[in-house]
Amino acid sequence: MGSTPSTSSPPPSSTAQPTGTPALRLWGLLLVLAGNMLIDALEVSVMVVALPSIGTDLDLPLTSAQWMITGFAIGFGGLMLFGGRVVALLGRREVYLTALLGFAAASVAAALTDDIRLLVATRVVKGLCAALTAPTGLAIIQTTYPAGRPRDRALSVYTLFGASGFTAGLLLSGTLTPIDWRLTLAFPAPVVLALFLLGHRLIPRTPPETGRHDAAGTPRRYDTAGAATCTAALLTLVAGITSAPAHGWTSPRTTALLAASALLLTAFVTIERRTPQPLMRFTLLGNGPLARSILGAAALNGSYLGLLFVLTYELQTLDGWHPFTTALALLPAAAPLAATALLSGRMIAAFGTARLIAAGSAFPLAGYLWQLRRPWPLDYTTAVLPTMLLVGTGFVLSFAALNTQATAQLPPQHRAQGAGLYQSAVQAAAALVPALAAALLTAHRPPAGAPASEFLTACRPALVLVTLIGALGLLTALAGLRPRRG
Structure with missing residues (x-):
């Protein structure tokens, strides 16, 4: 949800301003x-x-x-x-x-x-x-x-x-x-x-954090090629997904975009493995807590934005809700995190990250399952509000815990890169899931003039997608509860 910062990495030892500022x-x-x-x-x-x-x-x-x-x-x-x-x-x-x-x-x-x-x-x-x-x-x-x-x-x-x-x-x-x-x-x-x-x-x-040359005298590089191929791979993947409803999954346009995304992603991996100063060290993904945090946070954020995309379409486009009324309807999922943000440290100290993440993954999934059974017309109190409250509870429990778990067991010199990898995955999910939801809504949209109930039924595939992603997040969290050898 958004770009709330993670404060899990240790602060640098130097202080740019004197204490007497x-x-x-x-x-x-x-x-x-x-x-x-x-x-x-x-x-x-x-x-x-x-x-x-x-x-x-x-x-x-x-x-x-x-x-x-x-x-x-x-x-x-x-x-x-x-x-x-x-x-x-x-x-x-x-x-x-x-x-x-x-x-x-x-x-x-x-x-x-x-x-x-x-x-x-x-x-x-x-x-x-x-x-x-x-x-x-x-x-x-x-x-x-x-x-x-x-x-x-x-x-x-x-x-x-x-x-x-x-x-x-x-x-x-x-x-x-x-x-x-x-x-x-x-x-x-x-x-x-x-x-x-x-x-x-x-x-x-303040001076730059690193000099223009490393200890061996080698110039430090930006790795522009890695950044360009990573971003281009995401862009072409989203373009390919959203092209499918109009042109078909097997059309030359869609196939070319998806193939280009795969090639760009392959190029990114190759560049990062060969460059002496990579943006991404894939060995970090071998750290279990970081890998589970990446997958869990991506599932949490992606499924949530996918749900909001579907609900906004239903409430405003199908049911004619006013934008401000729609905003108020979505608040119960967002406001609890803002209200409890400063309590997250105490919760983590009391229950540990793994338990909070598991509980926080179960609540949104329950909300998504609730959405799959709602009737038409939508009744906010019985159909939408329960899901919003369940999702909001999930964020309160697991959001900070996922941030903390991501870098807690990384060596200090790798924590900044681990945190960047974590945030990149969260934002990638924020790009892919709404794109998939939009493609499913468009592909199953009934013809103009069809009853409103048919439009609501057409939203079901997108909600199934959201639910499956939420289930993936829960399974990942449960894996973190298993006792570890050694």
């Missing part, structure tokens, strides 16, 4: 970092409610409109590891401020165009900017605020803003979409520009 300056810096984290975190949810209006106004099928969600996730997930490399080589302040300007420019461009290709491009750019700022903000906190209570308080505020982003995005979209859906794309621009001006004064200047 005025408190007001530190609070101002925290406002910049936490405010931008809030913007990053709401970029997906703000599109969930606005999507039907965008599709109607631009006359887009579901398979095209879904790019407003998946484009951002592809930019975020496909370039997360690359973003960490860029920050390490160029420096946090420079990259962070540049990413803020890029985010604002993309927001303005998106609000001014009707071209779906340009809209998708701006979403990918915003995802890249988020991939640069989200982990960098956390690193700035860990090196700027004195260890102890000041740093703990700053991390709590930062985490709270990240956890609140999805909820804020739903409410903001529900408010702005009835006025003009373009406002949901444009509103970040003035906010981010204000954060840029404050950040230009307050973000400390």
